[in-house]
Amino acid sequence: MATEEFSVSISEAPVEEAEAGWKLHPANGADLRFLGVVRETENGRRIAGIDYSSYGPMAERELTAICRALREERPAHRVLIHHRTGFVPVGVASLLIRVGTPHSAEAFDLAREYLKRIKATVPVWKTIRYEIP
Amino acid sequence: MATEEFSVSISEAPVEEAEAGWKLHPANGADLRFLGVVRETENGRRIAGIDYSSYGPMAERELTAICRALREERPAHRVLIHHRTGFVPVGVASLLIRVGTPHSAEAFDLAREYLKRIKATVPVWKTIRYEIP
Numbered sequence: 001m002a003t004e005e006f007s008v009s010i011s012e013a014p015v016e017e018a019e020a021g022w023k024l025h026p027a028n029g030a031d032l033r034f035l036g037v038v039r040e041t042e043n044g045r046r047i048a049g050i051d052y053s054s055y056g057p058m059a060e061r062e063l064t065a066i067c068r069a070l071r072e073e074r075p076a077h078r079v080l081i082h083h084r085t086g087f088v089p090v091g092v093a094s095l096l097i098r099v100g101t102p103h104s105a106e107a108f109d110l111a112r113e114y115l116k117r118i119k120a121t122v123p124v125w126k127t128i129r130y131e132i133p
Numbered sequence: 134m135a136t137e138e139f140s141v142s143i144s145e146a147p148v149e150e151a152e153a154g155w156k157l158h159p160a161n162g163a164d165l166r167f168l169g170v171v172r173e174t175e176n177g178r179r180i181a182g183i184d185y186s187s188y189g190p191m192a193e194r195e196l197t198a199i200c201r202a203l204r205e206e207r208p209a210h211r212v213l214i215h216h217r218t219g220f221v222p223v224g225v226a227s228l229l230i231r232v233g234t235p236h237s238a239e240a241f242d243l244a245r246e247y248l249k250r251i252k253a254t255v256p257v258w259k260t261i262r263y264e265i266p
Contacts, residue, residue: 026173026224032244033166034237040159091159104167108245111165115237 005071008063010056010083010124015096018082025078028100030107034115036095038088042128049089051127059083059123066117070110077101077110083124138204141196143189143216143257148229151215158211161233163240167248169228171221175261182222184260192216192256199250203243210234210243216257 009018015035024031038050063081071077078100088094097114101107142151148168157164171183196214204210211233221227230247234240 024168024170024224024226026170029170029172031168031170031226033168034240035157035164035166036237037157037159037162037164039162039235091157093157093164102172104169104248107167108241112241 006067012086030104032107034097035093046131054124139200145219148226163237165240167230168226185218187257
């Protein structure tokens with residue numbers, strides 16, 4: 001779902017695609033983007049990538065609820081969130097959080113809080129695909 | 134100046150240009166980008182943009198010193214910093230800070246610390262160009 005103030009999505013689309021329509025807003029002096037990237041090792045072993053799966057509609061509803069809650073608790077801001085699903089190879093982003101705010105301190109606080117809440121409550125599961133040695 | 138670990142620049146180039154060669158690194162699970170954007174109002178008045186000027190070599194040396202210091206104080210990370218100079222219109226980014234770290238908490242802490250130190254010590258001056266009413 002998308003409004004002027006927030007847009008959330010969970011799909012197999014790369015984060016770059018989800019982000020393509022985002023424009024800087026002249027009311028916002030700070031634009032902060034967090035990318036969560038698949039790392040090359042897990043538990044000390046080399047991996048090929050991670051398979052992300054979610055029950056899409058429920059995960060999107062939860063993301064939307066997080067955005068609504070933070071927009072009530074915090075000052076006005078714009079936010080774009082995308083969680084990629086399916087297989088994501090090492091070195092590629094699986095999560096995008098982008099926040100626009102008038103001043104920089106709010107952008108850091110908000111992006112961090114979005115990340116924390118997404119990790120805590122959004123139903124996305126990961127299966128690590130190890131490299132065959 | 135540029136190394137594998139950090140790259141700093143101050144010039145009239147748009148931030149998108151300075152950022153073009155940056156690639157996600159598979160050792161880093163977090164990639165955070167801060168953009169400082171010229172806002173549409175200053176002191177309650179509409180503006181057209183901001184003119185940034187600096188004594189280039191000194192400003193680049195100071196940026197480099199900030200990077201060296203933070204790479205000694207903090208865990209390993211990659212960082213890219215660009216400050217645009219000349220006239221930057223409303224809604225366009227004048228400052229880019231991009232940080233790659235293994236985990237997300239470090240990325241937020243570092244980007245914030247870079248921003249704080251840049252604002253405090255890098256010799257870049259701004260002249261606001263108000264809109265003619």
